[in-house]
Amino acid sequence: MKPIKFLLSCASIGLLAACTHTSMDKKEPITGISPPAVQESFKVHPDLHAHTAEFEKKVYPLAEGVYIAVGYGLANTIMIEGDDGIVIVDVLESQEAAEEAMAEFRKITDKPVKALIYTHNHADHIFGGRGFVPEGDVDVYAHESTNYYINRIVNQIRPIITNRSMRMFGNLLPKGDEGRINLGVGPFLDVGHGGGTPTLIRPNKTYSDKLDLDIAGIKIQLIHAPGETNDQTMVWLPEKKVLMPGDTIYKAFPNLYTIRGTLYRDVMDWVRSLDKMRALNPEYIAPGHTKPIQGAEKIQEILTVYRDAIQFVHDQTLYGMNKGLTPDQLVETVKLPEHLRNHPYLKELYGTVEWGVRGIFTGYLGWFNGDSATLSPVTIKERAQGIMDIAGGEAAFKAKVVVAVQEGRYKWAAELANHILVLNPENVEIKELKAAALRKLGEQSISPNGRHFYLTQALELEGEAEMEKEAVTDAKVAVAKSFPVKNFISAMPTLLVPERSINNHKTMSWIFPDVQKSYTLEVRRGVAEFREGVDDNADIKLTVNKDDWVEIILGEKSFPIALATGDVKLEGGIKKLPELGKFFAQFDLPNK
Numbered sequence: 001m002k003p004i005k006f007l008l009s010c011a012s013i014g015l016l017a018a019c020t021h022t023s024m025d026k027k028e029p030i031t032g033i034s035p036p037a038v039q040e041s042f043k044v045h046p047d048l049h050a051h052t053a054e055f056e057k058k059v060y061p062l063a064e065g066v067y068i069a070v071g072y073g074l075a076n077t078i079m080i081e082g083d084d085g086i087v088i089v090d091v092l093e094s095q096e097a098a099e100e101a102m103a104e105f106r107k108i109t110d111k112p113v114k115a116l117i118y119t120h121n122h123a124d125h126i127f128g129g130r131g132f133v134p135e136g137d138v139d140v141y142a143h144e145s146t147n148y149y150i151n152r153i154v155n156q157i158r159p160i161i162t163n164r165s166m167r168m169f170g171n172l173l174p175k176g177d178e179g180r181i182n183l184g185v186g187p188f189l190d191v192g193h194g195g196g197t198p199t200l201i202r203p204n205k206t207y208s209d210k211l212d213l214d215i216a217g218i219k220i221q222l223i224h225a226p227g228e229t230n231d232q233t234m235v236w237l238p239e240k241k242v243l244m245p246g247d248t249i250y251k252a253f254p255n256l257y258t259i260r261g262t263l264y265r266d267v268m269d270w271v272r273s274l275d276k277m278r279a280l281n282p283e284y285i286a287p288g289h290t291k292p293i294q295g296a297e298k299i300q301e302i303l304t305v306y307r308d309a310i311q312f313v314h315d316q317t318l319y320g321m322n323k324g325l326t327p328d329q330l331v332e333t334v335k336l337p338e339h340l341r342n343h344p345y346l347k348e349l350y351g352t353v354e355w356g357v358r359g360i361f362t363g364y365l366g367w368f369n370g371d372s373a374t375l376s377p378v379t380i381k382e383r384a385q386g387i388m389d390i391a392g393g394e395a396a397f398k399a400k401v402v403v404a405v406q407e408g409r410y411k412w413a414a415e416l417a418n419h420i421l422v423l424n425p426e427n428v429e430i431k432e433l434k435a436a437a438l439r440k441l442g443e444q445s446i447s448p449n450g451r452h453f454y455l456t457q458a459l460e461l462e463g464e465a466e467m468e469k470e471a472v473t474d475a476k477v478a479v480a481k482s483f484p485v486k487n488f489i490s491a492m493p494t495l496l497v498p499e500r501s502i503n504n505h506k507t508m509s510w511i512f513p514d515v516q517k518s519y520t521l522e523v524r525r526g527v528a529e530f531r532e533g534v535d536d537n538a539d540i541k542l543t544v545n546k547d548d549w550v551e552i553i554l555g556e557k558s559f560p561i562a563l564a565t566g567d568v569k570l571e572g573g574i575k576k577l578p579e580l581g582k583f584f585a586q587f588d589l590p591n592k
């Protein structure tokens with residue numbers, strides 16, 4: 001087979017998008033390929049560009065005494081002014097973001113903060129508390145499950161959720177046209193690298209289905225309304241006809257599935273929550289994201305198309321599923337009808353129909369698509385080799401990738417590149433071609449979530465994006481200490497390395513006298529069993545206060561020093577140290 005020359009010139013391939021890194025980087029073009037003569041016409045989907053106007057930093061007066069601040073963080077924050085105090089609904093993601101919004105609210109009134117209300121557990125709604133209440137206690141209302149979901153932030157899949165969130169929110173991309181335009185539901189997220197200070201004031205007043213409140217003379221109803229999260233609360237002011245729906249409606253197609261990874265979001269619960277909202281007949285909506293809405297008729301229309309769009313995707317996915325269609329087939333058949341597709345509240349500027357369809361299929365049926373050819377498929381190496389053989393060898397296969405990029409078939413190019421990378425993971429030319437294809441897919445993506453994921457992975461392929469470990473700050477230590485210490489112990493079993501533990505059987509108990517809790521891990525030949533309580537026969541028993549232990553695992557406190565000062569007590573004394581060292585050596589611990 002005659003090898004096809006891979007290093008093409010742009011003269012021969014015209015508008016080859018793969019010729020150059022067209023977006024944020026200042027890198028040299030791919031080796032041997034010159035930049036194209038004509039620039040591609042867009043780098044940002046025009047609808048996504050226009051959507052930025054939605055997040056103009058501004059406080060909107062809504063009904064009497066109700067003000068919504070948009071653009072200060074990823075989410076909105078709302079102030080309700082009563083006779084002798086104010087209530088804040090959602091507190092943004094950082095103290096700094098919250099302080100900036102509060103400074104604007106303070107131009108309106110200097111009445112004291114009587115209460116905070118959290119519509120749900122997501123970080124962009126709960127971590128700015130101290131920006132509104134700098135010190136001391138305050139009543140914080142939320143659904144009874146919100147604390148549970150906050151606690152889940154520290155869990156066994158934290159590392160991968162963090163990485164995928166960083167990609168989805170574009171944390172590693174520059175701001176502006178070259179990278180992050182907006183985040184679909186807000187201008188930016190003030191967390192992570194270089195971001196603001198997280199401060200968490202925990203919910204301390206909770207309810208299950210519905211709660212009627214009278215705070216500072218304001219009648220407030222909290223109503224459980226699951227949607228984007230199970231703990232979602234809608235806040236209703238019956239006298240003012242103002243609805244605060246949390247994240248149940250915003251000006252973008254709903255994120256029925258989030259690509260950072262999530263448990264199944266019951267989309268019909270979401271529809272039923274929207275129906276509860278329609279029944280209230282609100283005259284104002286102060287949403288968790290995007291601008292407020294006024295006018296009962298307009299609101300009814302928007303709530304109705306929103307719930308119809310979700311139900312349409314749900315029902316049509318189930319219709320196709322029952323006919324035996326696979327997810328790949330369903331995404332071809334389930335398309336919103338025109339009146340919904342073109343509605344300004346349903347543009348795919350955050351979630352997409354395709355991700356929703358796949359999420360619903362998986363939510364009901366799990367991973368198996370129903371075709372037994374996929375039940376136990378060939379290995380990815382065998383598949384890659386087989387396709388390469390069909391293509392006529394590696395050189396011919398590479399040429400196919402180039403042609404796919406050249407023809408603007410970027411999804412196909414990325415998929416083909418994957419097969420070559422399975423066989424040769426360090427093939428720089430293919431990595432750069434795949435990066436070029438991903439970059440074009442990112443530029444074409446109307447959803448910032450998709451855009452950021454594509455663009456970030458393009459940078460990662462080029463070795464230009466490192467998921468750095470975040471610095472541990474005092475604020476982060478304080479937030480970590482507010483989590484149950486149980487989370488840190490119960491997360492350990494999935495860090496156990498079988499090769500290091502397969503022949504062992506050792507048990508360790510932790511005793512935390514300050515919180516009167518104790519936990520045990522029994523490592524038994526490749527498995528670490530977590531239990532509550534002390535095991536009297538444990539090989540190792542460690543007594544330590546909760547906060548000291550959190551500082552030790554965050555690397556803020558030295559274990560040997562803590563042992564020497566008596567902050568940590570090891571039963572049996574220091575002669576037990578080697579055994580303790582061996583116990584921990586069985587785990588792949590991040591701070592070791």
Ligand SMILES: [Zn+2]
Pocket residue numbers: 075122124125247288289
């Ligand atoms: Zn949100």
